[in-house]
Amino acid sequence: MSDTLNTTDLTNEQLVEAYRRMLLIRRVEENAGRAYQMQKFSGFCHLYIGQEAVAVATSTAMRDDDYMMTAYREHGQAMSRGVSADSVMAELLGRKTGSTGGRGGSMHIFDKERNFLGGWGIVGGQIPLATGVAWAIKYREEPKVIVVFFGEGSLHQGVFHESLNLASLWDLPIVYLCENNKYAMGTEMSRISAVSDLRKKAVSYDMEAAQIDGQDFFAAYNGIKEAIDRARNESRPTFLDVRTYRFRGHSMSDPATYRTKDELTEEQERDPLGFLYNALVELGAATEEELEGYDKECKKEAKAALKKAEDAPFPDDDSVLDYIYVNP
Amino acid sequence: MSDTLNTTDLTNEQLVEAYRRMLLIRRVEENAGRAYQMQKFSGFCHLYIGQEAVAVATSTAMRDDDYMMTAYREHGQAMSRGVSADSVMAELLGRKTGSTGGRGGSMHIFDKERNFLGGWGIVGGQIPLATGVAWAIKYREEPKVIVVFFGEGSLHQGVFHESLNLASLWDLPIVYLCENNKYAMGTEMSRISAVSDLRKKAVSYDMEAAQIDGQDFFAAYNGIKEAIDRARNESRPTFLDVRTYRFRGHSMSDPATYRTKDELTEEQERDPLGFLYNALVELGAATEEELEGYDKECKKEAKAALKKAEDAPFPDDDSVLDYIYVNP
Amino acid sequence: MPEILFREALNQAMVEEMERDPDVFLMGEEVAEYNGAYKVSKGMLEKFGPKRVVDTPIVEAGFTGLGIGAAMMGLRPIVEMMTFNFAILVLDQMINHAAKMYYMTNGQYSCPMVLRGAGGAPGWLGAQHSQSLEAQYAHIPGLKVMMPSTPHDAKGMLKAAIRDDDPVVFIESELMYGWKGEVPSEEYVIPIGEGDIKRQGTDLTLISWSRMIHTCLEAADALAEQGYNVEVVDPRTLRPLDEELLFASVRKTNRVVLVEEGWPFASVGSGIINRVQRECFDWLDAPIEHVASLDTPMPYAPNLEKQVLPDVERVVAACKRAMYVD
Amino acid sequence: MPEILFREALNQAMVEEMERDPDVFLMGEEVAEYNGAYKVSKGMLEKFGPKRVVDTPIVEAGFTGLGIGAAMMGLRPIVEMMTFNFAILVLDQMINHAAKMYYMTNGQYSCPMVLRGAGGAPGWLGAQHSQSLEAQYAHIPGLKVMMPSTPHDAKGMLKAAIRDDDPVVFIESELMYGWKGEVPSEEYVIPIGEGDIKRQGTDLTLISWSRMIHTCLEAADALAEQGYNVEVVDPRTLRPLDEELLFASVRKTNRVVLVEEGWPFASVGSGIINRVQRECFDWLDAPIEHVASLDTPMPYAPNLEKQVLPDVERVVAACKRAMYVD
Numbered sequence A, B: 001m002s003d004t005l006n007t008t009d010l011t012n013e014q015l016v017e018a019y020r021r022m023l024l025i026r027r028v029e030e031n032a033g034r035a036y037q038m039q040k041f042s043g044f045c046h047l048y049i050g051q052e053a054v055a056v057a058t059s060t061a062m063r064d065d066d067y068m069m070t071a072y073r074e075h076g077q078a079m080s081r082g083v084s085a086d087s088v089m090a091e092l093l094g095r096k097t098g099s100t101g102g103r104g105g106s107m108h109i110f111d112k113e114r115n116f117l118g119g120w121g122i123v124g125g126q127i128p129l130a131t132g133v134a135w136a137i138k139y140r141e142e143p144k145v146i147v148v149f150f151g152e153g154s155l156h157q158g159v160f161h162e163s164l165n166l167a168s169l170w171d172l173p174i175v176y177l178c179e180n181n182k183y184a185m186g187t188e189m190s191r192i193s194a195v196s197d198l199r200k201k202a203v204s205y206d207m208e209a210a211q212i213d214g215q216d217f218f219a220a221y222n223g224i225k226e227a228i229d230r231a232r233n234e235s236r237p238t239f240l241d242v243r244t245y246r247f248r249g250h251s252m253s254d255p256a257t258y259r260t261k262d263e264l265t266e267e268q269e270r271d272p273l274g275f276l277y278n279a280l281v282e283l284g285a286a287t288e289e290e291l292e293g294y295d296k297e298c299k300k301e302a303k304a305a306l307k308k309a310e311d312a313p314f315p316d317d318d319s320v321l322d323y324i325y326v327n328p
Numbered sequence C, D: 001m002p003e004i005l006f007r008e009a010l011n012q013a014m015v016e017e018m019e020r021d022p023d024v025f026l027m028g029e030e031v032a033e034y035n036g037a038y039k040v041s042k043g044m045l046e047k048f049g050p051k052r053v054v055d056t057p058i059v060e061a062g063f064t065g066l067g068i069g070a071a072m073m074g075l076r077p078i079v080e081m082m083t084f085n086f087a088i089l090v091l092d093q094m095i096n097h098a099a100k101m102y103y104m105t106n107g108q109y110s111c112p113m114v115l116r117g118a119g120g121a122p123g124w125l126g127a128q129h130s131q132s133l134e135a136q137y138a139h140i141p142g143l144k145v146m147m148p149s150t151p152h153d154a155k156g157m158l159k160a161a162i163r164d165d166d167p168v169v170f171i172e173s174e175l176m177y178g179w180k181g182e183v184p185s186e187e188y189v190i191p192i193g194e195g196d197i198k199r200q201g202t203d204l205t206l207i208s209w210s211r212m213i214h215t216c217l218e219a220a221d222a223l224a225e226q227g228y229n230v231e232v233v234d235p236r237t238l239r240p241l242d243e244e245l246l247f248a249s250v251r252k253t254n255r256v257v258l259v260e261e262g263w264p265f266a267s268v269g270s271g272i273i274n275r276v277q278r279e280c281f282d283w284l285d286a287p288i289e290h291v292a293s294l295d296t297p298m299p300y301a302p303n304l305e306k307q308v309l310p311d312v313e314r315v316v317a318a319c320k321r322a323m324y325v326d
């Protein structure tokens, strides 16, 4: 680890804050998983456990008025932007107090206040949309950036390629961030991609690309920051292959029998939370006691969020036809 | 020229035959253009004039039981496979004697006997289909190959990328042949592609690629042959960027004001017919008189084809609902 | 009133709205330097520059998705489909993204865009280029669908579409781009969802839209000569539908023929007929007749194509059946 | 007769047809090593190997187009869509390519393929994953569309689809995969275009398909308790439609309610209603009632979702309206 030990421009306080956010995501997701198993809600629930450093490093590198857009594994990404545990958990349970009022659901969290642009469920479908957000930023000559997340299973979809060509051609301020967690549902990457080095995808578009260790917070932050800076300063897109891993199944119904226990154990030894925990202690940024204390807080917050969600009302029955049209 | 002067494995007879085929395509297309202007038919008519060497070099490098598939600029490609001037011209005029009985039309020539698989009008749409033909060849373990043509304007479409990934992943016997004639309708390539060296497109798929001069018959033949051999012998796909030029507008209604007269003149100096004409003479494969004689024959054949088409009947009125379903 | 072409009316609508609102821009294949494949955007690049009149690669899904994302940010893209045959490629973007944006975000984000371009069968183009695909959009809640039948309507309707805060699909009959009609010089807007009686009558209601309105008007003229007084109603917007206008006409005439250029089954026409039979049952003196494209891919040969498309003859015959005459 | 699950019936159909015909293969996301996202293809990789049971990347348009090309060569691909919500991405390949192949080539090439997978709203999945999109296919000449409502039908219909020489779109209700039903052990095939009376009755005809058949049967039971004898007719194939079966029922009962899970406008249901009002006008004693999804993207919250989908209560109410009772 030590060769990347805070090579970032972040203060100890910022690092601790990042750790707390990762911790909260972990605890909220664990609660979500339990709540699902207890049938407090149903449908698809895609947990982010194991990938927390990617979202939090990204959000730490972003400014408040930058945009983030993503797919359906978005609870953690939303929370990395500051969306509260309460509103995420309430959304999962389909409650009126959820981030989209119970109308969107587990795969469709949006938060306009925090420039969190969802929460989309068609694999690859959000990529051209995000490209359009970058277009709008440029059209308005704003000093902003959008980071769009998608899985490594998504980048064979045509719209990925169409979008990257447009973004490079038109110099758009966007970061295409591929969260490469090795699997698309039950499919390991080598079974669906003709290349293993995903940076090659960017060659077709003369686009900068990098491979990043997403479990090492410092490496993730630095690599993503560089791409964000490029977008902001040069209005040039970047493609990032961020290596990470999901510790749970694809969704709650997936037993994940397609991977070995050994593989999982090995990956769990690179738990991004453990990595940052050790780093913070080594850096003297926090004591073990402090860190355990944060964990207790996060557990409490997560639990409370679930409780609040359970107590919250469903959306009003008579609201079912609201929000179909702005101008009905 | 002389550095490629018959570097191929073709005999003089084969070269002369190729020249005659190119000549016939040229004359038939000229007639088609005139017939269109005389309103003998309507719709879109995309002429192949200027690109003849590409199709004929390809067909010369192919075996009879190999497959060719293409887009809507397909009259010449069909004829390169041996589809007759008569049946092409009759199809343009919507006659019962046309290659698809007047039902398909100018953009949809098919000829099962000659393994000519169309004739498709949705830009990029034929690329996955051709990939499926390659799949079928491999499934049946046949020693065949498919060459699929498309324009350089087509390769930003998502299905192009989806297809190349599949073909490389699954080792399919296919040649992706991009006829790069510089323009997609009025759009010059650099305005729509983030890269100018199209071989980079293949990097994303660990696929062999080559750039080929499509106006030099020998270079075209050699380059395409190599790709066809790779498909047949190694069951590996190739992407080819074949540089060519269309001397007419995109379709009959396009005045082509987006390019300069100078550019056109310069390109016409590289007329693939002129190139091969000179080569044949230089090689002693044919005399100028012989070549002029062929031209007269082709002109006659083209004219006769138009006349025959005009005299042919339209499809039977009561056939309009035929061929919607095999099992109605 | 000045007479202008259908394409000029559309051009005026775009130009005026772009002058009014800097957030409006036009994007599509060949819209800028080429002045539009059908010259609808003629002169717009010169007027507004390449920032707001944008040529794209041939990636319908990509640039439509880009438009949706830009609309999410509050811009007002007009995304041109060279023809709607190619727009099948953008259905996922329109149906799964644009149409659901406002609902799925609980009203946080909306999608004020227009997807417009040529539809219908322009002749001699064969199966892949001759489709009337409005049903694919009119079926979808979250979208709005407009199809003008005259230069006058085209201009007023497109202005409404551009100003609207929801995704609007705007389909123009390719054959009509060169047709002429009167268009007022002063500004006007035709609200979304407002139909129009194109010809008053008492004996039967012909319901249609886009180019088929003209076939209906011709049929009505032919029938007038035979003593039948037919009303021609143009909903103009197919979603939301001006049901009250349609129902009022039917309740007056008691007989209905619906004419559409698209295929007959699960079509916009059958959607309208369903509503009419339900809401006007007691007023109907005859089954509702339906004249549509023959249920086949489009053939190329003109003698076959002519049979496939609805024409005056078929409309007149249907009217007579509905009036129990002949 | 043995009782098996809906997914098992589909599995049996594919297995038997693949044993019969080496040209049949299955391709899709997670169909092989994962045994299918919904376990429909369970055991098939083991039985037939990776040549004939093929996992794909997530490129619906790409591998569906590949299937179409393979079918053009005479192979008989079964292309699985994980759900039909994602199949919007393949509409261009299906509509512009598969559906037109036979016609455009003047009968030289055909497209014997099946596009199958899950449709409908399985609950708690929100707007992008809860759609009933059969109208998008049933509208298109050149395609065939089948939607089974029982394990028995599923098996016999899928076998017919695989053997058919045309492109067949086969939509399975996701919610029904775990439902049970009797399936004969001996071989049988249910021809394309053959509907089925699921319940005999005299007072009213309920027309529906797929999962909604069961909602209709429940409604019919409820009405039977109140003394009304309702017939439930399942066309099973939506294109081509078994019109004679439907019309005969309507001419017997004189009252019709059509129930569908999709959106109401320009829907399959409105297509059927159009045909019925035209051909059975003189037999109809009441307007045809239409029960469909509410005209909205699907909400996530279960209390809202419940309102959107047709249920027994709404069907019963529609039947009563159509019978002019209450």
Ligand SMILES: Cc1ncc(C[n+]2csc(CCOP(=O)(O)OP(=O)(O)O)c2C)c(N)n1
Residues within 6 Å of the ligand: A073, A121, A122, A123, A124, A150, A151, A152, A153, A154, A155, A179, A181, A183, A184, A185, A250, D029, D058, D060, D082, D086, D089
């Ligand atoms: C177009 C489309 N096809 C298929 C699916 C079903 N599906 C949902 S997630 C998924 C796997 C995606 O994997 P990846 O992109 O690697 O993301 P991850 O789940 O690993 O975060 C699939 C196939 C879908 N939602 N959309």
Ligand SMILES: Cc1ncc(C[n+]2csc(CCOP(=O)(O)OP(=O)(O)O)c2C)c(N)n1
Residues within 6 Å of the ligand: B073, B121, B122, B123, B124, B150, B151, B152, B153, B154, B155, B179, B181, B183, B184, B185, B250, C029, C058, C060, C082, C086, C089
């Ligand atoms: C999906 C789709 N979009 C747009 C078109 C309209 N169109 C027909 S040809 C063409 C240009 C294609 O250029 P290129 O691929 O370079 O082929 P070329 O015409 O030069 O042979 C366009 C935009 C179409 N047919 N299909």
Ligand SMILES: [Mg+2]
Residues within 6 Å of the ligand: A151, A152, A153, A179, A180, A181, A182, A183, A184, A185
């Ligand atoms: Mg993944």
Ligand SMILES: [Mg+2]
Residues within 6 Å of the ligand: B151, B152, B153, B179, B180, B181, B182, B183, B184, B185
């Ligand atoms: Mg070109």
